[in-house]
Amino acid sequence: MSVLNPSLPVREQMEALIRAKQLEICKGLETLDTKKFKADEWTRGNNGGGGKSMVLQDGETFEKAGVNISVVHGPLPHAAIEKMKNDHKDIKVDQNGEVTFFACGLSMVIHPINPHAPTMHLNYRYFEILNNDGSVQTWWFGGGADLTPSYLYIDDAKHFHKLHKDALDPFGLELYPEFKIWCDNYFKITHRNETRGVGGIFYDDFNKIDAQKCLEMSESCLNAMLPSYLPLIAKRKDMPFTEKEKEWQQIRRGRYVEFNLVYDRGTKFGLQTPNSRIESILMSMPKTATWLYNHEPEEGSREAELLKVTRNPINWV
Numbered sequence: 001m002s003v004l005n006p007s008l009p010v011r012e013q014m015e016a017l018i019r020a021k022q023l024e025i026c027k028g029l030e031t032l033d034t035k036k037f038k039a040d041e042w043t044r045g046n047n048g049g050g051g052k053s054m055v056l057q058d059g060e061t062f063e064k065a066g067v068n069i070s071v072v073h074g075p076l077p078h079a080a081i082e083k084m085k086n087d088h089k090d091i092k093v094d095q096n097g098e099v100t101f102f103a104c105g106l107s108m109v110i111h112p113i114n115p116h117a118p119t120m121h122l123n124y125r126y127f128e129i130l131n132n133d134g135s136v137q138t139w140w141f142g143g144g145a146d147l148t149p150s151y152l153y154i155d156d157a158k159h160f161h162k163l164h165k166d167a168l169d170p171f172g173l174e175l176y177p178e179f180k181i182w183c184d185n186y187f188k189i190t191h192r193n194e195t196r197g198v199g200g201i202f203y204d205d206f207n208k209i210d211a212q213k214c215l216e217m218s219e220s221c222l223n224a225m226l227p228s229y230l231p232l233i234a235k236r237k238d239m240p241f242t243e244k245e246k247e248w249q250q251i252r253r254g255r256y257v258e259f260n261l262v263y264d265r266g267t268k269f270g271l272q273t274p275n276s277r278i279e280s281i282l283m284s285m286p287k288t289a290t291w292l293y294n295h296e297p298e299e300g301s302r303e304a305e306l307l308k309v310t311r312n313p314i315n316w317v
Contacts (some may be wrong), residue, residue: 001214001248001275002015002219003016003020003219004017004215004216004219006015006212008311009106010126010174010211010212010215011126011128012217013057013215014126014218015071015105015294017055017215017222017225018069018073018104018106018124018128019069021106021222022052022054022067022068022106024067024068024226025067025108025225025226026054026056026225028063028097028230029056029062029067029110029230030045030054030056031230031233032061032062032230032233032237033056033059033060033061033062034059034060035056035057035058035059036056036178036219037054037055037056037060037065037067038054038055038056039052039053039054040052040055040279041053042051042100042277042280043081044053044072044074044276044277045239045275046074046271046275047138048072048073048074048275049069049070049071049073049074050071050072050186050277050279051069051070051071051072051275051280052069052305053067053068053070053279053280054066054067054068055067056243056282057287058208058287059083059113060113061112061113061114061117062065062110062111062112062113063111063113063232063288064109064111064231064286065108065110065111066108066109066110066283066284066288067105067106067107067108067201067285068107068280069104069108070103070104070105070106070107070275070277070280071104072099072102072103072104072273072276073100073101073102073103074101074151075099075100075101076096076098076099076100076129077149078081079235082174082268083185087185090098091129091138092137092155093139093266094130098127098134099129099130099137101127101128101129101130102128103125103126103127103128104121104125104126104129105124105126105139105142105143106122106123106124106125106222107122107123107189107266107283107284108120108121108122108123108203109121109122109156109283109284109285110233111234111253111286112233112237114151114236114237114238114239115151115241115245115246115249116150116236116239116240116241116245116313117148117201117232117233117236118148118149118150118156118197118232118236118254119147119148119149119197119232119238119286120145120146120147120148121144121146121148121151121284122142122144122225122227123142124141124142124143124144124218124221124222125141125142125143125163126139126140126141126215126218126267127139127140127141130290131219131224138207139207139211140204140205140206141202141203141206141211141214141217141218142201142203142204142205142206143202143218143221144179144182144183144186144200144201144202144221145164145200145201145203145224145228146183146187146196146197146198146200146202146220147160147197147198147200147232148196148197148198148199148252148256149197149198149230149306150248150249150252151245151246151248151303151305151306152168152198152309153232153236154211154234156166156235156236157316158263158316159228159231159232159233160198160210160229161180161198161199161200162316163224163227163228164200164221164224164228165317167217167220167221167224168201168217168220170220171209171213171216171217171220172209173215174250175217176201176317179201179202179203180199180200180201182202182203182204183199183200183201183202184199184313186189186202186204187199187202187236187259189258189259189262189263190263191256191258191262192255192265193311194255194310194311195311195313196255196259196310197310198309198310198316199214199316201221203310204265205245205279208287216306216314217260238305242298242302247290248297248303250288250289250290251289251290251291251295252286252306253286253288253289253290254289254290254291256286256289257283257285257286257289259285260285265304266281267281267282270274276288287301303305
């Protein structure tokens with residue numbers, strides 16, 4: 001059942017959606033672990049909003065799992081304004097060169113213990129630039145979900161992509177192909193010439209359709225999270241693994257860290273925003289990772305099989 005109420009402003013509906021989905025997702029993940037998520041509520045200074053981080057660490061299935069929501073507002077830093085003007089040239093600043101923003105979103109990263117169980121990332125967000133009188137000057141949505149396995153299971157990748165295609169198709173059959181390519185391009189670790197994983201969907205600065213429809217699209221994609229991911233974890237979490245396979249997982253986690261710190265726009269925006277919650281911004285980091293000098297897997301190995309698809313993304317559905 002939808003939690004959306006079109007009679008309310010989009011920002012209120014989006015906030016209600018992410019609060020409901022945070023609880024639903026945490027309960028779903030807890031069915032596959034013996035530990036429970038712990039809540040950590042936080043506030044941003046100068047009445048700038050806040051959020052709630054839900055974190056599970058050192059479980060039997062999940063080494064680290066975080067599901068975070070934030071609802072923040074206030075003056076936008078000048079550096080952020082200049083970057084946003086590249087995509088939103090219609091942003092109008094006041095006499096002091098400032099604008100006010102409102103942003104809310106849900107972001108999560110799940111790092112399982114078993115190297116055969118894939119890491120998964122999700123983020124859906126809504127952003128407004130406001131006029132001095134509080135009216136909305138411009139708005140956009142962003143989001144997506146992507147799968148980052150250490151070992152390639154083709155059926156898993158197909159399942160994940162199909163459910164996200166199904167979530168998008170009611171809003172336009174052109175969206176999944178567009179967002180799939182966008183995901184492959186965005187989650188590319190350029191200095192490695194690799195994508196972070198096997199992709200999924202991604203979009204940003206999106207306002208091509210009506211705001212209410214964009215909101216409904218975000219809800220549809222959020223609804224795909226549990227059915228696209230939980231069956232994969234249930235299938236892989238108890239598989240036997242070797243020390244070599246665990247080491248490969250650590251190496252792939254190192255790639256995850258490289259992307260998040262060097263390229264991720266959300267991480268950069270959060271770190272540049274005054275009074276931001278650093279622990280929540282860096283929640284996506286794995287508990288453990290490693291870097292080996294000049295490491296390249298043997299040709300024909302399972303590890304090389306994964307690298308092949310990260311270096312040459314393919315269509316899964």
